[in-house]
Amino acid sequence: MLFWAALAAYPAFVFQPSAILVLGEAVAFCVIAKRVRGRLRILPAVAMVAGIALFNLLAPVGRVFARIGEVPLTIGALELGLRKGAILAGMVQLSRIAVSRDLRLPGKTGSFLAKVFHYFDLITAFPIKPKEGNLIAQIDDAIMRVYNDEALCPKPDAQRLEGLEKDTQATGVIPIQTRPRIALFLLAVIPWALLLLGRITPSLEELLRSAESLRP
Amino acid sequence: MPAERDDSVKLLAFLSALCLFMSTLEYAIPKPLPFLRIGLANAPILLAFGKLPPRRIVQLSALKALLQGFVSGTFLSYVFVFSAAGTAAACGAMLFVAWIGGDRVSRVGISLGGALASNAVQLLLSRLFLFGAGTAYLAPIVFGLGIVSSLLLGAVAEQAATQSLWYRSLGVEP
Numbered sequence: 001m002l003f004w005a006a007l008a009a010y011p012a013f014v015f016q017p018s019a020i021l022v023l024g025e026a027v028a029f030c031v032i033a034k035r036v037r038g039r040l041r042i043l044p045a046v047a048m049v050a051g052i053a054l055f056n057l058l059a060p061v062g063r064v065f066a067r068i069g070e071v072p073l074t075i076g077a078l079e080l081g082l083r084k085g086a087i088l089a090g091m092v093q094l095s096r097i098a099v100s101r102d103l104r105l106p107g108k109t110g111s112f113l114a115k116v117f118h119y120f121d122l123i124t125a126f127p128i129k130p131k132e133g134n135l136i137a138q139i140d141d142a143i144m145r146v147y148n149d150e151a152l153c154p155k156p157d158a159q160r161l162e163g164l165e166k167d168t169q170a171t172g173v174i175p176i177q178t179r180p181r182i183a184l185f186l187l188a189v190i191p192w193a194l195l196l197l198g199r200i201t202p203s204l205e206e207l208l209r210s211a212e213s214l215r216p
Numbered sequence: 217m218p219a220e221r222d223d224s225v226k227l228l229a230f231l232s233a234l235c236l237f238m239s240t241l242e243y244a245i246p247k248p249l250p251f252l253r254i255g256l257a258n259a260p261i262l263l264a265f266g267k268l269p270p271r272r273i274v275q276l277s278a279l280k281a282l283l284q285g286f287v288s289g290t291f292l293s294y295v296f297v298f299s300a301a302g303t304a305a306a307c308g309a310m311l312f313v314a315w316i317g318g319d320r321v322s323r324v325g326i327s328l329g330g331a332l333a334s335n336a337v338q339l340l341l342s343r344l345f346l347f348g349a350g351t352a353y354l355a356p357i358v359f360g361l362g363i364v365s366s367l368l369l370g371a372v373a374e375q376a377a378t379q380s381l382w383y384r385s386l387g388v389e390p
Contacts, residue, residue: 006292007292010292055346055350056348058348058350059348059349084345084346088293088294091292091293091294092290092294092295094292094293095285095290095291095292095293095296098291098292112225112229115229116229116232116233116236116279116283119229119230119232119234120233120236120237123233124237124240136379140379140380140382141381143234143380143382144381144382144385146230147230147382148385
């Protein structure tokens with residue numbers, strides 16, 4: 001369900017026009033990703049946002065707020081860079097929220113992917129002994145045996161595939177893990193509400209102008 | 217399901233798993249620059265030429281991009297978008313080169329065509345969405361390394377196709 005909720009949120013997040021709201025959403029996704037997937041590495045995300053913002057500052061847009069030598073730093077460029085960086089950082093966290101090892105897709109697609117991962121498990125688990133020499137021959141032999149030897153396919157896997165298909169046919173839905181449904185609904189819907197709000201949210205430049213006009 | 221289709225689907229699943237395995241290997245290899253990739257996961261796609269029909273090769277390429285995204289957890293991120301776009305361009309270019317060249321072109325040529333197309337598309341996306349005009353400074357490095365790695369990969373795939381007992385035991389798909 002997390003997968004579908006994150007997928008639903010994705011377009012609304014990517015097309016959010018307001019840099020402020022996008023930053024807020026990206027932070028929220030970081031918090032959710034930490035909650036559902038554990039360890040969160042904040043430094044790469046901050047570095048990515050800062051790096052992209054810096055690159056975009058090199059192309060001035062809008063009002064100048066500072067100068068580094070001859071290079072004008074503009075609010076518009078900063079906002080553009082922050083928005084791009086926040087979208088990229090947020091996308092990474094949305095991916096972490098969406099994808100897990102327990103992800104199951106229904107029907108023939110799910111069965112096919114289960115086979116792919118099963119072959120992957122067999123390939124990675126097959127013993128290769130580099131010290132015995134002739135690595136290429138060993139790898140070739142391993143591939144041959146994994147591909148052709150049905151005895152390497154343990155029954156529980158076949159049963160798991162059958163069970164998955166039966167569950168899907170009986171209920172018409174994927175067997176889901178227990179997740180708060182309201183939270184999932186909010187994850188899917190709130191970005192769309194913010195997308196509408198983003199159309200009326202002022203830009204950084206407009207906020208700065210308003211702040212200056214309020215000064216005595 | 218007819219036996220030929222069974223074999224085709226089985227080989228597709230197996231090569232997809234190989235793509236995933238090669239992709240995992242590549243993550244373990246230190247790279248001079250973090251965003252530059254050797255493209256080891258393309259080796260099974262090169263092996264698919266001559267064994268799978270074009271539509272299966274397209275499916276294999278799509279699966280490679282999808283599975284990399286799932287396993288690395290970057291499915292909804294820019295990494296996936298870049299990877300998918302590069303893979304799509306590479307697949308189209310490889311099929312075109314294979315079709316145009318026929319027996320005259322080896323996996324080395326197919327690999328080179330795919331790499332050039334992939335690099336071009338990814339640089340274009342970088343230009344549009346990430347680094348703007350600054351992408352021009354990256355282009356020579358990306359293309360240069362892409363050419364070298366694709367030639368090596370193509371040579372390895374060609375060698376594997378001629379020497380692998382497993383590969384030679386596979387039937388040729390109609």
